[in-house]
Amino acid sequence: MTSVEAFFEMLYDVHGINVTIGYDSWDRGQFLDGLWLTVQLSVLSIFFSLLVGAIGAWAQGSPLRIIRALVGGFVTFFRNTPPLVQLYFFFFALGTVLRIESDTGLAQPLVSNFGWAVISFSLFAGAMNTEIFRSGIEAVPNSTIEASYAMGFTRLQTYIYIVLPLAIRISLPSLGTNLVNLVKTTTLAYALAVPELLYVSAQIWSDQLNVREMMNVLLLSYVGLVAILVWILHRWEKALRIPGFGG
Amino acid sequence: MSWSEDKPIVSIKDVKKSFGSLEVLKGVSIDIMKGEVICIIGPSGSGKSTLIRCINALNDIQGGSITVEGREVHDEELDKLELRKKVGMVFQQYNLFPHKTALQNVMMAPLKVLKEPKADVEKRARALIKKVRLEGKENSYPGELSGGQQQRVAIARSLAMRPDVMLFDEVTAALDPETVKEVLVTIKDLAAEGMTCILVTHEMGFAREVADHIYFTDKGVIVEHGAPEEFFDKASDPRTKEFLSQVL
Numbered sequence: 228m229t230s231v232e233a234f235f236e237m238l239y240d241v242h243g244i245n246v247t248i249g250y251d252s253w254d255r256g257q258f259l260d261g262l263w264l265t266v267q268l269s270v271l272s273i274f275f276s277l278l279v280g281a282i283g284a285w286a287q288g289s290p291l292r293i294i295r296a297l298v299g300g301f302v303t304f305f306r307n308t309p310p311l312v313q314l315y316f317f318f319f320a321l322g323t324v325l326r327i328e329s330d331t332g333l334a335q336p337l338v339s340n341f342g343w344a345v346i347s348f349s350l351f352a353g354a355m356n357t358e359i360f361r362s363g364i365e366a367v368p369n370s371t372i373e374a375s376y377a378m379g380f381t382r383l384q385t386y387i388y389i390v391l392p393l394a395i396r397i398s399l400p401s402l403g404t405n406l407v408n409l410v411k412t413t414t415l416a417y418a419l420a421v422p423e424l425l426y427v428s429a430q431i432w433s434d435q436l437n438v439r440e441m442m443n444v445l446l447l448s449y450v451g452l453v454a455i456l457v458w459i460l461h462r463w464e465k466a467l468r469i470p471g472f473g474g
Numbered sequence: 475m476s477w478s479e480d481k482p483i484v485s486i487k488d489v490k491k492s493f494g495s496l497e498v499l500k501g502v503s504i505d506i507m508k509g510e511v512i513c514i515i516g517p518s519g520s521g522k523s524t525l526i527r528c529i530n531a532l533n534d535i536q537g538g539s540i541t542v543e544g545r546e547v548h549d550e551e552l553d554k555l556e557l558r559k560k561v562g563m564v565f566q567q568y569n570l571f572p573h574k575t576a577l578q579n580v581m582m583a584p585l586k587v588l589k590e591p592k593a594d595v596e597k598r599a600r601a602l603i604k605k606v607r608l609e610g611k612e613n614s615y616p617g618e619l620s621g622g623q624q625q626r627v628a629i630a631r632s633l634a635m636r637p638d639v640m641l642f643d644e645v646t647a648a649l650d651p652e653t654v655k656e657v658l659v660t661i662k663d664l665a666a667e668g669m670t671c672i673l674v675t676h677e678m679g680f681a682r683e684v685a686d687h688i689y690f691t692d693k694g695v696i697v698e699h700g701a702p703e704e705f706f707d708k709a710s711d712p713r714t715k716e717f718l719s720q721v722l
């Protein structure tokens with residue numbers, strides 16, 4: 228038995244504070260698996276939501292009205308509906324339709340619960356990112372874009388090399404807020420029984436009856452996770468800072 | 475291709491341009507031969523910027539024709555990118571890419587548009603920076619450069635595409651008087667090397683010195699034009715005379 232485990236046993240024996248994940252390797256394993264899944268959910272959702280945002284904002288500048296209208300509809304839908312309902316919609320409405328025959332002849336879902344959670348969160352946060360990038364893009368001076376066209380850049384090249392790099396810098400503060408919210412939103416995957424941090428914690432506290440302790444552990448875990456994200460965003464912001472540009 | 479150097483490199487014929495119901499160009503014709511330097515002058519709002527923006531298809535036109543090296547610019551079939559590789563443009567507000575260093579600004583289009591190898595492009599870009607007298611500023615960002623320095627980077631950036639024609643739209647208008655000179659010297663060097671230049675300018679002394687031909691525009695038409703000496707000394711149209719009396 229390690230000294231850490233001894234400490235948590237003592238904490239329980241002497242003070243009645245029952246942090247089972249401190250001394251019980253089974254609980255700890257469960258908890259760490261949940262933490263890892265939350266990290267995966269967050270990283271994948273952040274990545275795809277940024278992609279959705281970049282593509283959405285690009286499409287919103289399309290000369291075709293129909294495309295602009297479609298993006299507008301997408302943004303409105305995901306911004307104006309509760310993320311939990313969106314998650315249910317994907318899982319129950321689409322998940323039951325998207326099935327394939329397996330070797331055994333039984334219908335298998337095409338996308339796992341984890342997969343639906345990533346898709347749902349990416350679209351939800353991606354809709355916000357679309358709006359955030361769009362306002363960033365609008366802040367890029369038209370004359371800069373025109374200079375790029377005048378040198379023979381195509382619309383897509385101009386977007387990738389000029390508009391997006393500038394728009395990201397302008398958008399970074401609101402982008403940060405949205406991504407922090409996204410990490411917190413991953414707890415909704417609980418509703419699909421994806422064994423992420425909240426789900427495994429709830430399992431632990433219903434087995435061990437240590438709700439109060441696990442709540443604290445859970446909250447501190449998110450404080451830590453978000454702190455790491457904020458730190459990364461801060462580093463990113465610093466790395467992107469251009470001398471003599473912006474604030 | 476049917477174009478040869480004995481024909482105008484840029485030929486503007488009876489060009490009409492409107493923004494909605496506002497007719498800005500009402501039939502403008504100018505021919506420019508290879509190696510020629512022409513200056514377009516005229517009061518604010520007379521359509522000078524609009525005209526030169528039509529030459530590289532940043533603006534469309536409603537009538538007439540513009541050809542560059544024999545190719546119609548306002549042909550639906552025309553490859554705009556091909557045109558823009560031939561025609562460089564420098565703007566009043568420099569419009570450098572703020573997130574790229576001076577050197578990167580110059581290298582960007584040859585790398586991404588012409589897809590030339592990086593080593594060649596870098597060599598050429600460094601030579602161009604030297605040419606516009608900005609050695610040592612290669613790694614500075616636009617925000618760290620003065621207006622005149624930024625404008626010279628912008629000129630180098632256009633030249634990096636090896637254009638056949640350069641368009642300058644009031645490139646010294648945003649600069650303070652001391653820095654105007656350094657930019658004008660750069661343009662003069664270019665003109666001396668035989669670059670075809672179309673300049674919109676308010677610098678009359680410069681126009682007189684550098685131009686082969688001067689065009690005076692007012693309200694969307696060319697009122698008067700001629701070689702600098704005859705234009706400045708023997709202007710006959712009352713509108714030209716009035717304009718010159720104000721700026722000289």
Ligand SMILES: Nc1ncnc2c1ncn2[C@@H]1O[C@H](COP(=O)(O)OP(=O)(O)OP(=O)(O)O)[C@@H](O)[C@H]1O
Nearest residue numbers: 493496498516517518519520521522523524525644
């Ligand atoms: N994109 C546009 N949409 C509508 N009107 C425009 C647009 N661009 C220019 N105009 C109008 O066309 C007219 C000519 O403008 P232009 O910029 O060509 O003038 P200019 O001769 O370059 O003037 P300046 O010396 O002030 O630069 C002006 O009345 C201007 O308001």
Ligand SMILES: [Mg+2]
Nearest residue numbers: 522523524644
């Ligand atoms: Mg103008």
